[in-house]
Amino acid sequence: MKNLNHISIEKVNAFYGDHRVLKDVTVAFPRKQITAIIGPSGCGKSTLLKCLNRLIDLTEGARVTGKIIVDEIDVLNSSVDITDVRRRMGLLPQKPNPLPMSIYDNVAYGPRLHGIKDKKKLDETVEKYLRIGGLWEEVKDRLKSPANTLSIGQQQRLCLARGLAVEPEIILCDEPTSALDPVSSQHIEQQLLKLKKDYTIVIVTHNIHQAMRLADYVIHLYLGELVEHGAANDVFENPKEERTRAYINGTFMTDLKIDSEVNLKGNVCPFNFVYAKQALHNIEKGKVLKLIVDDPLAVTEVPRGMEADGHGVLSVKQINKTDWEIVIRKGG
């Protein structure tokens, strides 16, 4: 039987100069599941991710000790062929970083590096992974145009396709939706959920909602220390550690009481806006209003407008194919 854990790390310490960023982290990432690394900014989440594919080597003065075992290979061992390790791990960055070439060449870049020269085979590979990345339909007629002409959301899906094209077993995501609008974020999340049947996915996020939506397994880091890890349900519903509980509650109201609900389906902007304002006008300060909308424009514009009016937007999420839920607490 194959080992259930795909990546195991033992006593990993990372240093930037004298500053110790990771402290004796020992944890394992289950195979073909989504593992979310959560924690506040500066807690070492991204550093841990960078250790996995040793991209941390590029950082000046960085040093890592310990063991990171991927398929019985110790990644941190300096005799390991690091290019081979890296191609087994696709990386989805924080900000989309298309390469300075065409859409086609971006996806073909990896396969070409690893020796695929045959034009027909490259064409097939490019199409296959653009489809998996959910971008093919949008770009099939302009594969030769520069990647920088894509929208930022499309660029991120291109990066996903490019990472998958080298046929990795693991996908590392470093806050992959933090630079994207809600609709593009949603798109990336859906792709990741689809991909987990074939890949082991590690996602760094400081968005608790995202972690709840995606993760099967959760690792909570705080100031470089491993606070808690376990199955997502256990950690989110019943955290063993007080720090984890505090972190989750601090950003997410698990026992959020909805005081009033308004269904705005079928309305377009600016009517969504007007009705939302009216609804907020009718409730007391501090009470919570839930809106259901189905106009894509409202998903970004209503929360923005309400925040501008001094109300607090608690969450925005898609509840089914067409509908979105916006939760707002009435403010001053």
Add this chain to the structure above:
Amino acid sequence: MDKLHEEKLFKLLMLASLAIVIGSLFLVIAVIIWNGAPALTFSMITQTPKGGYYLGKEGGILNAIVGSLYLAFGSMILALAISLPAALSLQKDYIGKTKAAYYIRLSLDVLWGTPSIVYGAFGFIVMLYLGMRASLLGGIIVLTLLQLPIMIRAMEEVIKMVPVELKEASYSLGATKLETTFGVVVKQALPGIVTAVLLAFGRGIGDAASVLFTAGYTDSLPRSLFDPVASLPLAVFFQLGTPFPEVQARAYASALILLIIVLALSLTSRYLSKRFLKNIIR
């Protein structure tokens, strides 16, 4: 002084500086065209100097045009072949952060500021030592030395600007340093590299002092790398030095030809880099 006046004063200052720059450039070009255009005949660019050319008789300065093109392009290609790897090696990924790189940059900056006559004299001494006489090859080598610091430092500046995220993307796909350097860094920095080459070419083709001793001067066309060769800056210098107004006018015409060559190359490379530019990540 209130902010509005400050703003106005600065705007005025900026406009004045621009006027000085554009005005003086325009004056130089106007003087050259005014004096040179009447003397610019077809035979100027198709013939070599005949007997008595420097007294105002028949002939042209094809020798200097061909010589300058040979010298400038030869040295540009040689300098590019040396500068690109050198500039790339100064990346952080290679030796960029070492003490050695610091001293290399320092010495390049000093070399950049060294007068070209020093290069010429240095080249001349080495050639004497080797028993070479003034030749196209000598000129190319000394011009290459002259261009190296400019090219390397200018290229390094643009290579440094390549976002680290692009390199990370390449590395994370399993690329080696070399593959990343040529597959991503050079592609992203290409327009800047073209500019660096152009900058160096301009210095190379316009320099008189460094080729004075090393390439020599001759009225005939070069037949091999070991023949002495004429150049446009020296042609301007010699013709201006004569007491005859007709020959002096030809000096301006020669300067005009030099200007046109630089302008043509500038426009071509601008056109080319516009085509490369479309893929650049901003």
